[in-house]
Amino acid sequence: MDELEKLKETILKEFPRLNRESKFQFRCHKDINCFNKCCTDVNIFLTPYDIIRLKNHLHISSQEFLDKYTFLPIDEKQNHPVVMLKMEQDENKSCPFVRDSGCSVYEDRPWSCRMFPLGVASPKENGTTGDEEFYFILDEPVCQGHKEQRLQTVEEWMEDQEVKDYSEMGNQFKEISLHEYFKKGKQLEPAKQEMFYTVCYNIDKFREFVFESSFLKRFEINEDTIIKIKEDDKELLLFGLNWLRYCLFGEGTMKVSKSK
Ligand code: SF4
Numbered sequence: 001m002d003e004l005e006k007l008k009e010t011i012l013k014e015f016p017r018l019n020r021e022s023k024f025q026f027r028c029h030k031d032i033n034c035f036n037k038c039c040t041d042v043n044i045f046l047t048p049y050d051i052i053r054l055k056n057h058l059h060i061s062s063q064e065f066l067d068k069y070t071f072l073p074i075d076e077k078q079n080h081p082v083v084m085l086k087m088e089q090d091e092n093k094s095c096p097f098v099r100d101s102g103c104s105v106y107e108d109r110p111w112s113c114r115m116f117p118l119g120v121a122s123p124k125e126n127g128t129t130g131d132e133e134f135y136f137i138l139d140e141p142v143c144q145g146h147k148e149q150r151l152q153t154v155e156e157w158m159e160d161q162e163v164k165d166y167s168e169m170g171n172q173f174k175e176i177s178l179h180e181y182f183k184k185g186k187q188l189e190p191a192k193q194e195m196f197y198t199v200c201y202n203i204d205k206f207r208e209f210v211f212e213s214s215f216l217k218r219f220e221i222n223e224d225t226i227i228k229i230k231e232d233d234k235e236l237l238l239f240g241l242n243w244l245r246y247c248l249f250g251e252g253t254m255k256v257s258k259s260k
């Protein structure tokens with residue numbers, strides 16, 4: 001993690017900053033001689049929405065997905081739990097989803113795989129204010145895509161990679177993960193860390209908590225919402241993020257039932 005911290009610092013201080021209209025040269029395709037080389041020994045942080053897409057693609061529960069494919073890096077500086085994709089223990093440390101023909105979960109691949117070679121930096125994450133989020137190019141030596149003759153804007157790349165849903169869900173998640181509460185140096189107690197982990201990463205367990213405890217009696221939740229969150233993981237995650245604002249930060253995002 002220390003190396004990642006250093007990389008973050010370098011990105012903020014030295015990398016050219018791109019916006020949505022900035023153009024960059026890049027093309028990735030199956031006939032390129034580095035095909036699949038970027039899918040080994042790579043650090044992939046998974047967002048809550050990444051996990052929903054992947055576990056549904058694989059037709060397994062969020063618990064099974066977490067057990068089989070992820071690990072929690074230990075970092076005392078981290079305000080809340082983060083989840084990373086676990087590489088295989090083979091010689092190359094391959095991604096568990098890479099095959100000779102390419103990515104086996106391509107339609108539901110994680111946000112960072114879609115965005116590559118672009119990254120997004122949030123200066124606010126490092127406690128600085130006044131700086132807006134920006135994009136930057138990750139120029140990995142193994143990647144030959146930068147030599148290909150295709151010029152596109154950041155916006156065009158994001159459209160091509162279909163990141164819209166991921167970005168929208170990611171923005172909702174950032175409202176929690178970059179919350180003022182953490183900037184003041186406050187830490188979540190273990191029970192709240194657990195709640196954060198369940199809502200953000202173990203969506204099926206959160207559904208059990210909502211529907212198999214007294215939860216629905218304790219809060220005023222309209223019927224339409226109950227129907228939506230019962231069936232739809234994305235709706236449940238959005239609901240869960242609101243619930244986190246209430247239970248972690250004391251915001252008025254939930255209404256306690258009068259008949260509790
Ligand atoms: S999820 Fe797919 S695109 Fe991402 S590293 Fe794994 S194989 Fe490559």
Ligand code: SF4
Nearest residue numbers: 028034035038143145
């Ligand atoms: S290394 Fe770069 S160009 Fe090669 S397959 Fe990966 S993303 Fe595409």
